[in-house]
Amino acid sequence: MTEAATPRMPDEVGVPDPFPYMHPIMKKNYGNWDWHDRPRPGVLHHVAKSGDEIWTVRAGTQRQMDVFTIRKLCDIGDEYADGHIRFTTRSNIEYMVDDEAKVAPLIEKLQAEGFPVGGTGASVSMVSHTQGWLHCDIPGTDASGVVKGLMDLLHDEFVQEKMPNRVRITTSCCQINCGGQGDIAVNVQYTKPPKINHDLVANVCERPAVVARCPVAAIRPAMVNGKPSLEVDEKKCVCCGACYPPCPPMQINGDDSTKIAIWVGGKHSNARSKPTFHKLAVANLPNNAPHWPEVKDVVGKIINAYKKDAKHWERMGEWIERIGWNRFFDMTGLAFTKHHLDTWTGARKTMNMSAHIHF
Amino acid sequence: MTEAATPRMPDEVGVPDPFPYMHPIMKKNYGNWDWHDRPRPGVLHHVAKSGDEIWTVRAGTQRQMDVFTIRKLCDIGDEYADGHIRFTTRSNIEYMVDDEAKVAPLIEKLQAEGFPVGGTGASVSMVSHTQGWLHCDIPGTDASGVVKGLMDLLHDEFVQEKMPNRVRITTSCCQINCGGQGDIAVNVQYTKPPKINHDLVANVCERPAVVARCPVAAIRPAMVNGKPSLEVDEKKCVCCGACYPPCPPMQINGDDSTKIAIWVGGKHSNARSKPTFHKLAVANLPNNAPHWPEVKDVVGKIINAYKKDAKHWERMGEWIERIGWNRFFDMTGLAFTKHHLDTWTGARKTMNMSAHIHF
């Protein structure tokens, strides 16, 4: 500690080279794969042009992992796989093995240790999650808890491939939405304009920056009790929360005004249809930690309707486009309200300017 | 004339009842038709649920007709048809007959009198046209002359049904575009900001109204030579011409700055795809009366490319969407420029925000 007198200069290595860590078969056939199939849920089988084969076993994790869990995963990798591991875009772990015979014991072990094997193909993969109360400075709810609850609910759909196509769920603990777009997105939605703690503004808030951040110009500088502060035009405010990070005294979170909205039909892939943003399904669900039953209820309904009705390869949004939004609302028992009508920039282009109609 | 002392009060009859004029078979089977086909180009054959049949023969007219032409059409109607006539949305004339035997002589007569029979099904129908130099107070070009030239060029495509689907051409003699959206639209496009005739502004121009009409707020009131006038910020001006009708001194037309642009892919029907607006193909073509050869050349190229390449039932815009705009520009020999990139409200939504790509 006291040696810190001559501090160490960082070695700016940048992005580490993955080849030293990569499974030898992947390294050998890098860029030369031929085709793949999925022998069973949770398992991918890739065949290289050279004829080499590799089997991948995918399992769910809690993402925020303690060293004990990580070491357990390493032990499994050393004993049942070839010692190489990767994580996927959705925080699932993948073990690669060079021999089909290794697949079954590996799966068995993972399951025995409580790691669900699945997340491939037309399954519900891991919910992409964010930081929440565990770490972030602006969260309206937790992330890890919501994800845990949702994955408990959807565990069966993770370990089998019975959905029409893959389902990507995301969750975000504030309206900023680090979790991103999803087939289903479970996001905090503020329902009230920020309350301003005027005593603090002068100290911690860079006022011109905050004024500039508001997307609807609802914030004005003002003198309150003789001190420079801010005021919000509540008629204009769209409750986006953008003012809160740069100015914590603009308290956007409230234990009962911070709500959850669920969005559907976001899609990143370019397969078939172009990528899309998710669309509002329902707002104003209570932020009911630690189980969020109202949220789970809605997610369950949406998943079930999709599972029952969509055609193979239709993603959530593509399914809804085909059957029509009215049928989506009917099937899920959700309400269509004036808040579903877009009012933001370019709203005009989201309107049905045609005679196309669903009954 | 001198009797005008007690002027006649109008009889506000409104929209006339069409039944007194309607062909008896149409009246009888009103709302009870079963199916139709097209025995040959220019002829529709409709069968009613009652079993009644009616044949319609469609022919082109010049829309702006002298009484001699109209009377000739009436003579034909009396002698070869059943004395009932209608005009279509596109200014074609239709004769209805109750007997298939009447079709051939009627067609022969129409052709003999110089009225091309066609415009049905997958043909190029009459160009929808506007007033132009003949009558309007703000035209940049003529309408009747352009239409005559185009229909001369496309006569063959009017009298046969050899296009992939119907082709709707429109033309408009100023940028206001009374002719509307089209598979191909031939429209005036101003290329210079208005020149202001300051001497006239004070007299004939309601200045606040003009300032309000400008879509980009490029017009400001100004004093010029001590008189109230206007000035235009030429950097902002998008040459739309909206200021000209309410303020004729804002001279938008110039014998060499008034140009023609050609747009493609507008579609009104809801068949298959939703209705669409037309999109810029080429701008800055000269306003070369009385033959507009440059315009005809481009229209011809577009029609030919579409005819050669589109699939049955694909409209112009649907064809281009499928093959890609780059192929459209290649096939027609037209240029894609920065002006094709939208810069108007909502432009963002017209950008390709995907990896979908055509080669």
Place this chain on the structure above:
Amino acid sequence: VHPTPHLDQLEDGPWPSFVTGLKRLRDEGTDSNRRIMNDLLGQLNHSYEKRLGFWKGGTVSVFGYGGGIIPRFSEVASQFPESKEFHTLRVMPPAGYHYDTEILRKFCDIWEEHGSGLIAFHGQSGDIMFQGTDTEGTQKAFDALNEIGFDLGGAGPALRTAMSCVGHARCEQSCYDEVRAHRTIINSLLDEMHRPSLPYKFKFKFSGCANDCVNAIHRADFAVIGTWRDEIKINQDEVKKHIDKVGRKYMIDTVVNMCPTRAISLNDDDTLEIDNPSCVRCMHCINVMTKALSPGDDRGISIMIGGKRSLKIGDLMGIMVVPFMKLETDEDFEKLEEFAENVVEFFADNALEHERVGETIDRIGLPAFLEALEIEPDPNMVNHPRTSCYVRTDDFDDEADKWFERKARDAGLQISAE
């Protein structure tokens, strides 16, 4: 006789020439037609030469009305004095453009006497345009036309002449009585047409089905389009015949594969399966297989509000504001009439000057428009619900209750109707 070297070049070619027509009026018309047309041709040729127009507007109307005439005064009247006034009468045609030769001949007689002899069938908004007369002729021609049952159409900031497709009269796709809808609405709002006092123009258009043969969605502030709620009618024998004729691959490519919502599937035995709840009533398959397929029986209309050309905010198409309305009984037509009146009243009260109703909606937002007209939000109004989270939703539950009430009401109504 003015020389017309530019116009003369437009007399060749296979298409009927307007120039030839104008010249015939000049050479063979009544005295007054001849005079007018000689100078008109002269001015037009002058425009072709200078590449500029030479008309200016003004104010002309017939007694009792404020609109319906498009006045034109020549800026080159000194050179072409006989056509120095060249006004147009916009006259409403019978709904669906039906005529007989007798009435057309009457038009010719009237216009030969009181005007230039030049008539257009029809203007883009649907009017018969009697083109070219002076102020006096305007009144006389109107009186004569009015006597035989015709009325002026719209111009200026007013209700405009409407259009309806041939529809019920001859088309098997037609889903409602276009003539009745057209006449009911326009005739109830005639005052708005004849005495212009709206913020800007307002247009109605009526198409019997989604083929939209009168371009209503783009070109009408208020578009009425026929549709149906039940299933497409399939005649499987005719399906087979069609496939026999055109081939399986061709049929898949042009029908199955062109359905916008993948609602059509071809069974291996050449029967057709349509998933009707996925069908968006686009008309395509019905258009292709006119004998095998037809619209269902539970027909009605959709209404789109706000179509127009580009001034001032850019082109707009009508937004689906009333997804479905039956249009069979007298009460149905009264309801439609009332709705049309309400929309026009809303427009009169809320639009800014020179603002079309579509622009008003764009400015205030669709929710505010719906609220003003007491229309319940419906998913068919949008391509998809909002993607932006910028919205205050604390009253979401109250709004949701409205939906649930409506659903209960609809269900109740359906039960009681059974």
Place this chain on the structure above:
Amino acid sequence: VHPTPHLDQLEDGPWPSFVTGLKRLRDEGTDSNRRIMNDLLGQLNHSYEKRLGFWKGGTVSVFGYGGGIIPRFSEVASQFPESKEFHTLRVMPPAGYHYDTEILRKFCDIWEEHGSGLIAFHGQSGDIMFQGTDTEGTQKAFDALNEIGFDLGGAGPALRTAMSCVGHARCEQSCYDEVRAHRTIINSLLDEMHRPSLPYKFKFKFSGCANDCVNAIHRADFAVIGTWRDEIKINQDEVKKHIDKVGRKYMIDTVVNMCPTRAISLNDDDTLEIDNPSCVRCMHCINVMTKALSPGDDRGISIMIGGKRSLKIGDLMGIMVVPFMKLETDEDFEKLEEFAENVVEFFADNALEHERVGETIDRIGLPAFLEALEIEPDPNMVNHPRTSCYVRTDDFDDEADKWFERKARDAGLQISAE
């Protein structure tokens, strides 16, 4: 030990529980892990009870760098003092997230010693997140990680950590070497990551094909997506096998009828026909028939610029700005690197404070952006050309000439290459 009644409820259920993990650190971890985790659990339970968060930000960095640490100071430190500082190190993983057990065990050892023992694989931007240490621990952990070849990622107004899909390493769809592209670009711009001085964040993401397994188009300012120019490769035998297996109707419904541009037609003899010029490289048919179909051989990348979440103007996806670029030779990679540098430089010079590059493009218009980067306009950049006539086009012919020159150049290049 703080009671955690709310959190305890999250230990049941089939999914691995983060609470169980945190408790294990509290109960079985090193001394410091135990202390930190007890208070961390206490604070988290407190959040569950109050439904509010209790962290605030601050400034912490390691020597030599300005970014890469997310500092967290507790607002309820008096109740939960041991976790009063709970900073996160964002550390860049090997491109493609490849590890072996050895390196993972090293991470555990380091973080057990200098932090809380809690590691996330991975954050949404792709970082390994070493969560929970104080200011001093931050430096120590970094030093240790840096010694074994790992570096901090991005935070603040800076270049951010990038992501690339598994791609070339295991996926037959991959159209370029993602690892090389990823490392080339990020490592050339490292200074922008470690010393935040951009107007706002800037993210790169790399997907080997249009399936976009790293969500690049929505979530990256600069998305690199693999594609190909020549024809899809078809193995007709495998097509037949596929049809034998799934049936004709199913195949039509799931492949032919799902192609977004109707580019696929099934011949009557069960061979497949693809109209490649109509194909938009969406990947769907290839995804469904992995043995029968594959991307062509003339592979490369497309680049989309401007994806991001909603602040301040609403969500944006990346716009196709470079439709195609080969990415095989060293020169190709240099060109890509240079282009990336130019875009970041443009962003640094032109974006307003807290403005993402997509917002800049939206503000100045795509044409201005292209001009600044000397990119020639291309139809693939848009869904369709402009529909608005509000544009000044008097230099249209000059602009057109640029296109024709480019076409001539391309044709020339192709000729000389033959």
